[in-house]
Amino acid sequence: MTDERIVEARGVTHAYVPGRPTLSGASLDVRRGEFVAIVGENGSGKTTLARHLNALIPLQAGELTVAGIDAADHGRVWELRRICGMVFQNPENQFVSSVVGEDVAFGPRNFGASEGAARRVALEALASVGLPGFERRDVHELSGGQQQRVALAGVLASEPDVIVLDEATSMIDPRGRDELVAAVRRARVERGATIIWITHDMELAARADRVVVMRAGEVVAEGAPERVLTDRELLSSAGLEPPLVVRTWGELVRRGVASGPAPVTVEGLVSLLCS
Ligand SMILES: Nc1ncnc2c1ncn2[C@@H]1O[C@H](COP(=O)(O)OP(=O)(O)O)[C@@H](O)[C@H]1O
Ligand SMILES: [Mg+2]
Numbered sequence: 211m212t213d214e215r216i217v218e219a220r221g222v223t224h225a226y227v228p229g230r231p232t233l234s235g236a237s238l239d240v241r242r243g244e245f246v247a248i249v250g251e252n253g254s255g256k257t258t259l260a261r262h263l264n265a266l267i268p269l270q271a272g273e274l275t276v277a278g279i280d281a282a283d284h285g286r287v288w289e290l291r292r293i294c295g296m297v298f299q300n301p302e303n304q305f306v307s308s309v310v311g312e313d314v315a316f317g318p319r320n321f322g323a324s325e326g327a328a329r330r331v332a333l334e335a336l337a338s339v340g341l342p343g344f345e346r347r348d349v350h351e352l353s354g355g356q357q358q359r360v361a362l363a364g365v366l367a368s369e370p371d372v373i374v375l376d377e378a379t380s381m382i383d384p385r386g387r388d389e390l391v392a393a394v395r396r397a398r399v400e401r402g403a404t405i406i407w408i409t410h411d412m413e414l415a416a417r418a419d420r421v422v423v424m425r426a427g428e429v430v431a432e433g434a435p436e437r438v439l440t441d442r443e444l445l446s447s448a449g450l451e452p453p454l455v456v457r458t459w460g461e462l463v464r465r466g467v468a469s470g471p472a473p474v475t476v477e478g479l480v481s482l483l484c485s
Contacts (some may be wrong), residue, residue: 211243211419216372216404217263221272223427224258226227231257234427235272241293242371245398245405247415250424250447255278256408259298259424260376263406264294266365277371295370299377301361302350308337309354310360311345317368328367335367338393340386354381362390366397373397376408380463384413412439412453423448440472455479 217240226232233255240246250256261267262274265287274281275440277293295317298304307313315325315332323331336344339359344352349360358381365373373394379387391414397403407418415421421438423431425448431438438444440456455476462468473479 211241212402214242215239216242216244216277217275217406219259219262219272219274222259222262222269222274223271224255224262224267225270226258231437232427233262236424236427236429237272237423238429238432240372240404240406242404243398243402243420245395245407245417247410247418247420248406248408248422249410249415249423249448249450250258254424254448255427256424257376258427260406260408261298261375263372263374264291264296266296292368293370294372294374295365295368296374296376297358297361297365297378299380301354301357301378304361304364305349305357308348308350309345310341310347310349313349314362314363314367321368331367331369332363335363338366338396339363340389340393343352355379355383355386358382359386359390362393366393369397369401370403372404372406374406374408377410377412378407379409379414387411387414412451413455413475415439416455418475423447423450435474436471439474 214267219238221235222233223231223235225231236259248256263276265281269282277292279286282422305313306316311332314335315328318328338361341359358378379390394405398405409415416435416439421435422429431444439452442452445452453474456472459472473482
Protein backbone atom coordinates (compact mmCIF):
# COMPACT_ATOMS: atom_id res chain seq x y z
CA MET A 211 0.00 0.00 0.00
CA THR A 212 1.27 3.51 -0.78
CA ASP A 213 0.37 6.94 0.56
CA GLU A 214 -1.10 7.96 -2.78
CA ARG A 215 -4.82 8.55 -2.48
CA ILE A 216 -6.24 6.79 -5.50
CA VAL A 217 -9.83 7.71 -4.61
CA GLU A 218 -10.70 11.11 -3.15
CA ALA A 219 -14.39 11.82 -2.70
CA ARG A 220 -15.45 15.07 -1.04
CA GLY A 221 -19.05 15.85 -0.22
CA VAL A 222 -20.49 13.75 -3.02
CA THR A 223 -24.23 14.38 -3.12
CA HIS A 224 -26.75 12.78 -5.40
CA ALA A 225 -30.53 12.92 -5.62
CA TYR A 226 -32.31 10.61 -8.09
CA VAL A 227 -35.45 12.56 -7.23
CA PRO A 228 -34.97 16.31 -6.74
CA GLY A 229 -35.00 17.27 -3.07
CA ARG A 230 -34.59 13.67 -1.84
CA PRO A 231 -30.84 13.04 -1.74
CA THR A 232 -29.62 9.43 -1.66
CA LEU A 233 -26.07 10.59 -1.10
CA SER A 234 -25.71 13.64 1.10
CA GLY A 235 -22.11 14.73 1.26
CA ALA A 236 -20.26 11.42 1.26
CA SER A 237 -16.49 11.70 1.66
CA LEU A 238 -14.01 8.90 1.28
CA ASP A 239 -10.27 8.49 0.74
CA VAL A 240 -8.77 5.24 -0.43
CA ARG A 241 -5.04 4.66 -0.74
CA ARG A 242 -3.50 2.83 -3.69
CA GLY A 243 -3.25 -0.87 -2.89
CA GLU A 244 -5.68 -0.68 0.02
CA PHE A 245 -8.52 -3.17 0.59
CA VAL A 246 -11.52 -1.25 1.89
CA ALA A 247 -14.88 -2.76 2.78
CA ILE A 248 -17.96 -0.53 2.67
CA VAL A 249 -20.87 -1.59 4.86
CA GLY A 250 -24.26 -0.04 5.53
CA GLU A 251 -27.90 -1.04 5.54
CA ASN A 252 -30.04 -1.16 2.39
CA GLY A 253 -30.68 2.28 1.03
CA SER A 254 -27.68 3.91 2.74
CA GLY A 255 -26.24 4.95 -0.63
CA LYS A 256 -23.43 2.40 -1.16
CA THR A 257 -24.34 1.53 -4.75
CA THR A 258 -24.90 5.17 -5.62
CA LEU A 259 -21.43 6.03 -4.34
CA ALA A 260 -19.95 3.09 -6.29
CA ARG A 261 -21.67 4.22 -9.50
CA HIS A 262 -19.90 7.56 -9.19
CA LEU A 263 -16.51 5.87 -9.06
CA ASN A 264 -16.58 5.11 -12.76
CA ALA A 265 -18.91 7.87 -13.83
CA LEU A 266 -21.99 5.73 -14.36
CA ILE A 267 -23.95 8.60 -12.87
CA PRO A 268 -22.96 12.25 -13.20
CA LEU A 269 -21.61 14.19 -10.27
CA GLN A 270 -24.33 16.58 -9.09
CA ALA A 271 -22.36 18.12 -6.22
CA GLY A 272 -19.07 17.55 -4.50
CA GLU A 273 -15.72 16.45 -5.87
CA LEU A 274 -14.40 13.08 -6.90
CA THR A 275 -11.12 11.98 -8.41
CA VAL A 276 -9.96 8.45 -9.18
CA ALA A 277 -6.25 8.08 -9.92
CA GLY A 278 -6.16 11.81 -10.49
CA ILE A 279 -9.01 11.74 -13.02
CA ASP A 280 -11.86 14.10 -12.26
CA ALA A 281 -15.07 12.07 -12.43
CA ALA A 282 -16.84 15.18 -13.77
CA ASP A 283 -14.50 15.33 -16.79
CA HIS A 284 -16.67 13.90 -19.59
CA GLY A 285 -13.69 13.61 -21.90
CA ARG A 286 -12.00 11.09 -19.60
CA VAL A 287 -14.88 8.72 -18.84
CA TRP A 288 -13.36 5.82 -20.81
CA GLU A 289 -9.99 6.30 -19.18
CA LEU A 290 -11.71 6.31 -15.80
CA ARG A 291 -13.60 3.08 -16.62
CA ARG A 292 -10.39 1.40 -17.61
CA ILE A 293 -8.77 2.36 -14.30
CA CYS A 294 -11.78 1.43 -12.22
CA GLY A 295 -13.46 -1.93 -12.88
CA MET A 296 -16.84 -2.73 -11.34
CA VAL A 297 -18.57 -5.96 -10.48
CA PHE A 298 -22.24 -5.55 -9.68
CA GLN A 299 -24.71 -7.63 -7.75
CA ASN A 300 -26.74 -8.48 -10.85
CA PRO A 301 -24.15 -9.41 -13.45
CA GLU A 302 -26.63 -10.29 -16.20
CA ASN A 303 -26.72 -6.59 -17.15
CA GLN A 304 -22.96 -6.54 -17.36
CA PHE A 305 -22.22 -9.13 -20.05
CA VAL A 306 -21.20 -7.98 -23.53
CA SER A 307 -21.11 -11.48 -25.05
CA SER A 308 -23.17 -14.53 -24.20
CA VAL A 309 -20.11 -16.75 -24.63
CA VAL A 310 -18.22 -16.82 -21.34
CA GLY A 311 -14.69 -16.77 -22.84
CA GLU A 312 -15.54 -13.93 -25.23
CA ASP A 313 -17.12 -11.90 -22.50
CA VAL A 314 -14.11 -12.22 -20.21
CA ALA A 315 -11.70 -11.46 -23.09
CA PHE A 316 -13.67 -8.37 -24.12
CA GLY A 317 -11.99 -6.02 -21.63
CA PRO A 318 -8.39 -6.86 -22.54
CA ARG A 319 -9.29 -6.86 -26.28
CA ASN A 320 -10.96 -3.50 -25.91
CA PHE A 321 -7.88 -2.13 -24.13
CA GLY A 322 -5.57 -3.22 -26.95
CA ALA A 323 -4.43 -6.78 -26.20
CA SER A 324 -4.00 -9.14 -29.19
CA GLU A 325 -6.61 -11.86 -29.63
CA GLY A 326 -4.20 -14.55 -28.39
CA ALA A 327 -3.09 -12.54 -25.36
CA ALA A 328 -6.68 -11.64 -24.44
CA ARG A 329 -7.67 -15.30 -24.70
CA ARG A 330 -4.81 -16.39 -22.45
CA VAL A 331 -5.65 -13.75 -19.85
CA ALA A 332 -9.34 -14.74 -20.02
CA LEU A 333 -8.56 -18.42 -19.42
CA GLU A 334 -6.34 -17.52 -16.46
CA ALA A 335 -9.00 -15.24 -15.00
CA LEU A 336 -11.68 -17.94 -15.36
CA ALA A 337 -9.45 -20.44 -13.58
CA SER A 338 -8.73 -17.93 -10.80
CA VAL A 339 -12.46 -17.55 -10.04
CA GLY A 340 -13.02 -21.31 -9.99
CA LEU A 341 -14.48 -21.68 -13.51
CA PRO A 342 -11.77 -23.46 -15.50
CA GLY A 343 -13.11 -24.94 -18.75
CA PHE A 344 -16.15 -22.65 -18.84
CA GLU A 345 -14.99 -20.53 -21.79
CA ARG A 346 -17.43 -22.00 -24.34
CA ARG A 347 -20.45 -21.97 -22.05
CA ASP A 348 -23.40 -19.63 -22.51
CA VAL A 349 -23.55 -17.11 -19.65
CA HIS A 350 -27.34 -17.35 -19.60
CA GLU A 351 -27.19 -21.03 -18.75
CA LEU A 352 -25.09 -20.42 -15.65
CA SER A 353 -26.33 -20.02 -12.10
CA GLY A 354 -26.39 -16.56 -10.53
CA GLY A 355 -23.27 -17.38 -8.53
CA GLN A 356 -21.45 -18.59 -11.64
CA GLN A 357 -22.46 -15.41 -13.44
CA GLN A 358 -21.02 -13.39 -10.59
CA ARG A 359 -17.77 -15.32 -11.00
CA VAL A 360 -17.72 -14.63 -14.76
CA ALA A 361 -18.29 -10.92 -14.13
CA LEU A 362 -15.40 -10.88 -11.67
CA ALA A 363 -13.19 -12.77 -14.13
CA GLY A 364 -13.97 -10.12 -16.75
CA VAL A 365 -12.86 -7.35 -14.43
CA LEU A 366 -9.74 -9.22 -13.28
CA ALA A 367 -8.78 -9.89 -16.92
CA SER A 368 -8.89 -6.15 -17.66
CA GLU A 369 -6.39 -5.50 -14.85
CA PRO A 370 -7.90 -2.24 -13.55
CA ASP A 371 -6.04 -0.28 -10.86
CA VAL A 372 -9.20 -0.16 -8.75
CA ILE A 373 -11.65 -3.06 -8.44
CA VAL A 374 -15.06 -2.16 -7.03
CA LEU A 375 -17.28 -5.06 -6.00
CA ASP A 376 -20.87 -4.23 -5.13
CA GLU A 377 -22.48 -7.17 -3.28
CA ALA A 378 -20.67 -9.19 -5.90
CA THR A 379 -20.75 -12.50 -4.03
CA SER A 380 -24.34 -12.34 -2.80
CA MET A 381 -25.27 -15.54 -4.69
CA ILE A 382 -22.15 -17.48 -3.70
CA ASP A 383 -21.76 -19.70 -0.63
CA PRO A 384 -19.09 -18.91 2.01
CA ARG A 385 -16.53 -21.30 0.59
CA GLY A 386 -16.96 -19.89 -2.92
CA ARG A 387 -16.77 -16.42 -1.45
CA ASP A 388 -13.41 -17.22 0.17
CA GLU A 389 -12.15 -18.44 -3.20
CA LEU A 390 -13.16 -15.14 -4.81
CA VAL A 391 -11.63 -13.13 -1.98
CA ALA A 392 -8.40 -15.05 -2.68
CA ALA A 393 -8.61 -14.24 -6.43
CA VAL A 394 -9.16 -10.56 -5.69
CA ARG A 395 -6.34 -10.53 -3.13
CA ARG A 396 -3.99 -11.99 -5.75
CA ALA A 397 -4.72 -9.02 -8.02
CA ARG A 398 -3.76 -6.87 -5.10
CA VAL A 399 -0.55 -8.70 -4.21
CA GLU A 400 0.59 -9.27 -7.79
CA ARG A 401 -0.15 -5.88 -9.29
CA GLY A 402 -0.98 -3.59 -6.38
CA ALA A 403 -4.69 -3.33 -7.28
CA THR A 404 -6.90 -1.33 -4.92
CA ILE A 405 -10.01 -3.14 -3.68
CA ILE A 406 -13.29 -1.49 -2.68
CA TRP A 407 -15.72 -4.17 -1.61
CA ILE A 408 -19.31 -3.23 -0.77
CA THR A 409 -20.83 -6.00 1.27
CA HIS A 410 -23.43 -7.05 3.81
CA ASP A 411 -21.13 -9.84 4.83
CA MET A 412 -19.39 -8.88 8.05
CA GLU A 413 -17.06 -11.89 7.86
CA LEU A 414 -15.85 -10.53 4.53
CA ALA A 415 -15.54 -6.98 5.88
CA ALA A 416 -13.38 -8.38 8.70
CA ARG A 417 -10.79 -9.36 6.09
CA ALA A 418 -10.35 -5.80 4.78
CA ASP A 419 -7.62 -3.35 5.82
CA ARG A 420 -10.28 -0.82 6.67
CA VAL A 421 -14.04 -0.77 7.08
CA VAL A 422 -16.11 2.23 6.02
CA VAL A 423 -19.63 2.57 7.43
CA MET A 424 -22.36 4.38 5.51
CA ARG A 425 -25.63 5.63 6.93
CA ALA A 426 -28.29 7.75 5.23
CA GLY A 427 -26.07 8.79 2.34
CA GLU A 428 -22.99 9.64 4.36
CA VAL A 429 -19.79 7.98 5.49
CA VAL A 430 -20.25 8.01 9.26
CA ALA A 431 -17.25 6.00 10.45
CA GLU A 432 -14.17 4.24 9.23
CA GLY A 433 -11.29 2.36 10.77
CA ALA A 434 -9.60 -1.00 11.25
CA PRO A 435 -11.99 -3.99 11.29
CA GLU A 436 -10.89 -4.74 14.87
CA ARG A 437 -12.23 -1.36 15.92
CA VAL A 438 -15.27 -0.79 13.70
CA LEU A 439 -16.68 -4.32 13.73
CA THR A 440 -16.48 -4.60 17.51
CA ASP A 441 -18.32 -1.31 18.08
CA ARG A 442 -21.86 -2.54 18.67
CA GLU A 443 -23.32 0.91 19.19
CA LEU A 444 -21.86 2.28 15.99
CA LEU A 445 -22.96 -0.76 14.00
CA SER A 446 -26.43 -0.77 15.45
CA SER A 447 -26.84 2.97 14.71
CA ALA A 448 -26.10 2.05 11.09
CA GLY A 449 -28.57 -0.86 11.13
CA LEU A 450 -25.82 -3.49 11.22
CA GLU A 451 -24.76 -6.37 13.45
CA PRO A 452 -21.21 -7.35 14.39
CA PRO A 453 -19.75 -10.47 12.76
CA LEU A 454 -20.72 -13.80 14.33
CA VAL A 455 -17.24 -14.15 15.81
CA VAL A 456 -17.61 -10.85 17.68
CA ARG A 457 -21.05 -11.83 18.99
CA THR A 458 -19.69 -15.21 20.07
CA TRP A 459 -16.77 -13.58 21.85
CA GLY A 460 -19.19 -11.23 23.64
CA GLU A 461 -21.08 -14.28 24.88
CA LEU A 462 -17.85 -15.96 26.07
CA VAL A 463 -16.89 -12.78 27.93
CA ARG A 464 -20.36 -12.60 29.50
CA ARG A 465 -19.96 -16.16 30.77
CA GLY A 466 -16.55 -15.35 32.16
CA VAL A 467 -14.60 -17.77 29.96
CA ALA A 468 -12.88 -15.12 27.85
CA SER A 469 -11.69 -11.57 28.34
CA GLY A 470 -10.10 -8.79 26.34
CA PRO A 471 -10.82 -7.30 22.93
CA ALA A 472 -12.88 -9.43 20.54
CA PRO A 473 -11.32 -11.04 17.50
CA VAL A 474 -13.09 -10.28 14.19
CA THR A 475 -12.19 -13.35 12.14
CA VAL A 476 -12.52 -17.07 12.81
CA GLU A 477 -8.73 -17.39 12.54
CA GLY A 478 -8.37 -14.68 15.20
CA LEU A 479 -10.86 -16.47 17.44
CA VAL A 480 -9.07 -19.81 17.08
CA SER A 481 -5.69 -18.31 17.85
CA LEU A 482 -7.06 -16.55 20.95
CA LEU A 483 -8.82 -19.69 22.19
CA CYS A 484 -5.70 -21.78 21.63
CA SER A 485 -3.31 -19.39 23.39
N1 LIG B 1 -32.14 4.66 -10.27
C1 LIG B 1 -32.77 5.10 -9.18
N2 LIG B 1 -33.83 5.94 -9.25
C2 LIG B 1 -34.44 6.40 -8.15
N3 LIG B 1 -34.07 6.09 -6.88
C3 LIG B 1 -33.03 5.27 -6.75
C4 LIG B 1 -32.31 4.74 -7.87
N4 LIG B 1 -31.31 3.95 -7.41
C5 LIG B 1 -31.40 3.99 -6.07
N5 LIG B 1 -32.41 4.78 -5.68
C6 LIG B 1 -32.79 5.06 -4.28
O1 LIG B 1 -31.64 5.44 -3.55
C7 LIG B 1 -31.62 4.83 -2.28
C8 LIG B 1 -30.23 4.29 -1.96
O2 LIG B 1 -29.87 3.43 -2.94
P1 LIG B 1 -28.49 2.69 -3.05
O3 LIG B 1 -27.40 3.64 -3.42
O4 LIG B 1 -28.77 1.59 -3.99
O5 LIG B 1 -28.19 2.16 -1.57
P2 LIG B 1 -27.51 0.81 -1.09
O6 LIG B 1 -26.64 0.31 -2.20
O7 LIG B 1 -26.75 1.20 0.13
O8 LIG B 1 -28.63 -0.13 -0.77
C9 LIG B 1 -32.68 3.76 -2.28
O9 LIG B 1 -33.62 4.08 -1.30
C10 LIG B 1 -33.31 3.80 -3.64
O10 LIG B 1 -34.70 3.85 -3.56
MG1 LIG C 1 -26.60 -1.50 -3.22
